[in-house]
Amino acid sequence: MSDDAFGARMVAQMPYLRAFAISLSGSYSLADDLVQETLVKAWSHADSFQPGTNFRAWLVTILRNTYFSDYRKRSREVQDSDNVLAEQIPVxxxxxxxxxxxxxxxxxxxxxxxxxxxxxxxxxxxxxxxxxxxxxxxxxxxxxxxxxxxxxxxxxxxxxxxxxxxxxxxxxxxxxxxxxxxxx
The missing domain is CATH 1.10.10.10 (Winged helix-like DNA-binding domain superfamily/Winged helix DNA-binding domain)
Known part of the structure; x- marks a missing residue:
C-alpha cells in the first residue's frame, strides 16, 4: 500500500477514532490529542499493518493501548501547574x-x-x-x-x-x- 493510500485510509477513520477517544477520555481536547498520537504511531508503524485485516480495528487497538498507557502514566503524575508542590521540594x-x-x-x-x-x-x-x-x-x-x-x-x-x-x-x-x- 502506498503512503498516499495509507494516509487516506487513516484520514477516513478519524471521525470514528475521535468518537471512540471522546468516549474513553470524556474530554474533547484529550480525545484530539489521543487521535493525533494514534495516527503518529500508526504512521510510524505502518509496516506492521497486515493488509486484508480490519484497518479500523488496528487503529482502534493502537488508540486504546495509547489511552491506557497514558492513563496509567497520568495516574502516577500530580497536576502542579502553579508550582505549589514543586516549590515545597526541599532539595x-x-x-x-x-x-x-x-x-x-x-x-x-x-x-x-x-x-x-x-x-x-x-x-x-x-x-x-x-x-x-x-x-x-x-x-x-x-x-x-x-x-x-x-x-x-x-x-x-x-x-x-x-x-x-x-x-x-x-x-x-x-x-x-x-x-x-x-x-x-
Whole structure:
C-alpha cells in the first residue's frame, strides 16, 4: 500500500477514532490529542499493518493501548501547574547541590585553619561556644571573633553579600542557620 493510500485510509477513520477517544477520555481536547498520537504511531508503524485485516480495528487497538498507557502514566503524575508542590521540594536538583557544595568546600579551604575549625565545630557539629572554647583551649570571645571572621570570609568567597543571598541557597543556608548570631 502506498503512503498516499495509507494516509487516506487513516484520514477516513478519524471521525470514528475521535468518537471512540471522546468516549474513553470524556474530554474533547484529550480525545484530539489521543487521535493525533494514534495516527503518529500508526504512521510510524505502518509496516506492521497486515493488509486484508480490519484497518479500523488496528487503529482502534493502537488508540486504546495509547489511552491506557497514558492513563496509567497520568495516574502516577500530580497536576502542579502553579508550582505549589514543586516549590515545597526541599532539595534542588542533584547537579546544583553538588556544584554548590563544591563551592562551599573550596571556600572553606580558603579560610585560615583556626577559623575553619571554629566554623565547622559550631556550624556542622553544632557545638556550643563554650564547648568549642574548651576544645580549642581559647576564651569564648576568641571563638566568637573567629566565627564572625570565618562567616564573613566564607560569604566573601561565595559572593554572598546579603542575608537573602544565604537564605536563598539551601546548601549554604543549612550551614548558616546552625550558626548562632550570624552576621553577613
Amino acid at each position: 534542588k536538583g542533584g547537579q546544583e547541590a553538588k556544584a554548590t557544595m563544591a563551592d562551599v568546600q573550596n571556600a572553606l579551604n580558603e579560610l585560615p585553619p583556626e577559623q575553619r575549625e571554629i566554623l565547622l565545630m559550631i556550624g556542622i557539629t553544632e557545638l556550643s561556644y563554650e564547648e568549642a572554647a574548651q576544645i580549642c583551649n581559647v576564651p569564648i570571645g576568641t571563638v566568637k571573633s573567629r566565627l564572625n571572621r570565618a562567616r564573613a570570609k566564607l560569604a566573601e568567597h561565595l559572593g554572598l553579600t546579603t542575608l537573602n543571598d544565604i537564605d536563598s541557597d539551601p546548601t549554604v543556608s543549612d550551614l548558616a542557620t546552625r550558626m548562632p548570631g550570624r552576621v553577613v
